[in-house]
Amino acid sequence: MKNIFLDVLMVFPSGGDLYFTNFKHHLGSAYVITYLRGQGFNAEQFISDESCNVKECVKEIANFHPHIVGFTVYETNFMQCALISNGLKAYNSDIIIIFGGPTPSVQSKEVLEGVSSVDICVRREGEETLLELISNLSKTNFKLKKVDLFSIKGITFRKENKIIINPERNDLLSNKSIKNYIDKFPSPYLSKIIPISRAFPTGIITARGCNQNCTYCNCAVLSKKNIFFHSIERVIEELVYINENKKFSGPVPINDDSFTIVPTRAFKICESIIENDIKIPLTCTTRCDKITEDLLYLMKEAGFVSIGFSLESAVPRILRAIGKVNPPENMDSEQLEKEIEFIEKLKHMTSYAKKIGFNKVFVSIMIGLPGESIQDAQKTIDFINQLEIDFYTHNIFHIFRGTPIYQNYKRFGYNIKTMGDKNKILLKNDFPFDVYKIKLAPKCAGIQNDEVIDYDVLKILSLTPKRSERKPFFENIIINSNTLKPSIVKWIQKNQAINGAIIHIYSDKFKYLKFHEKNEITLYNEFSPTSFYESYFWDNSTDTLILKAGRMALYNEEFGLPIKSKDTHLVFEDYEKGANNMQYLISIDRTPIDTTALYNILIKISKKENMYNHLLDSNPLPQFQQLCRWTKNQANCQTLETAIIENDDSIRICWFSDSIGKVGISISDIIQKLENLNKEREGKRICNLCQEKESCVKCFFPYPLTSEKYCEYKRNSFTNKSADLIYAFSVVKDFIFRPINPLEF
Structure with a gap:
């Protein structure tokens, strides 16, 4: 306490x-x-x-x-x-x-x-x-x-x-005439509220609010189209303190809605950063019409390593409709010179930023904007493909309450609905055209981000452990069913970690397309403890077992990492032939032949003089769905990291386990049931007389082996070190094979 x-x-x-x-x-x-x-x-x-x-x-x-x-x-x-x-x-x-x-x-x-x-x-x-x-x-x-x-x-x-x-x-508005009024609020860093080690990714602000006319954004709504500035002296004092005490590796974000909204002020801040010899990598987002070549060059000299520009659309008429450059009231005007100039300047500024050495230059767009057609959206993608950028963010237009567009969304052909009768905060809007028909440009950050998600899901599905000890809740929930019932979400509320992962697996693409939206509404209407909800479906169009992300069905294209699975003995046949593309594959023991193949590999590795160097020099191994049974204490039945919920509401703690209860069972009852099962299995196997009893994970469900055969294998050879090392080596594999998301920068 x-x-x-x-x-x-x-x-x-x-x-x-x-x-x-x-x-x-x-x-x-x-x-x-x-x-x-x-x-x-x-x-x-x-x-x-x-x-x-x-x-x-x-x-x-x-x-x-x-x-x-x-x-x-x-x-x-x-x-x-x-x-x-x-x-x-x-x-x-x-x-x-x-x-x-x-x-x-x-x-x-x-x-x-x-x-x-x-x-x-x-x-x-x-x-x-x-x-x-x-x-x-x-x-x-x-x-x-x-x-x-x-x-x-x-x-x-x-x-x-x-x-x-x-x-x-309206305190800020009432005191708008007082220069740098918000300096009255002390710095969280100088006051030691935020430790310097958290400057990345927490960041700083030099100003609050936005004075632009964008109809889709709530930033200007919250500040009533006003900006309130910290003094340059205050900004520099904060950066000097961070610089003198820096204990972080990533760049410090400047979280202003648009850092260069007043270019002369941004220029002075950069000059002061250089004068004070501040050596901190910085990032920001801004508008291309509020920056010059000279300012961009000075920002590079001041330590900015990454810069983002908001574009939203490359169609002048759409920029006018959303108030990006000019207020949207003049929709009848055919004079769109400023919008055309905005688009051309963005192209120039992104090119110049790369030319002078910015590490990361990115652009944000939105698909499904007011008045936009599918042809307009495609023009924006075509424009993105012309830019010299590192990546772009491909956002689907979302209508927020309080924004100008929310006041007259029906005028533009949108419909808005809440996520059910219980959760009326979260809104979902549809579009006049199918936004998922717009093909993503190759530099879309979402493609790489989704590959990261798929790689992490691959490890969850193979029950690769992260925990070292049991906790009174699951980190991950795998729903192996086409439907999601409210009772399951209620159970998840009590038994899953906040912001854990929910992986929903559908039997095929058709079932995903039929049930996904309804299931998503159920999840949000019943209040899930996490927003990390990823859906997958089995692709039955080939002989190979492939699990694909639901987003592949929506976009009708192959992006992300298709997760393949294969019988273990076939995996090692390919491995012995020199296959080197197994890092995104799950190896499954379906027959005793598969288990024996994995067992023999573990014995082979354990006999190497230096097991770590052997794994490092060898082709990458796949993810093993049943490797845990050969470890000392890294089985999911011990750590309870992941639960699998089946179509009949039964709960399993590995892919081939018996049911340990139904949805509604408490975590304490699950633990008690497993403890009782452990005592029963230990008694039948006479574990107390076994010389390996202290180093054996005592697998509850050794399928496809019998308990007798499993014990025979465990007694005859020591597999713990090689199995544990393969799990430990997965950290090295992550460093080598886990896709890099540009947004991590």
């Missing part, structure tokens, strides 16, 4: 992010914490690098004894925030739950209607609002019912079953 008592604890669950899946620092939360501490309140950020399920997370948060728990909420992490919030309220109803961030800022009424555990939503900038709120609460010993919430601007709350939306606070 932590001996800590907090006024407020800020919580930021990541939203299924591929690389940062636990509870990290958030720049906006850090500003709030820094400001509250400066006013005498005890505030912290909840940080955890360990995976946990909702129940364990609630316990960890409760150990801080917070009066208030504040969540930073986006659409991407809304479900996780809601589940943790509900758990906290059930654990201790006196804890005051506050939701803030982009989603509650524009959907505060919907949040309070949909999540009964949330007491208050803070809209837009949070520092002053939270300060006033906490100041008032502290006077009543944090008794929410005793506080007059009607007087606090910028919040939405409940009162006698009614939802009250107070007027906006």
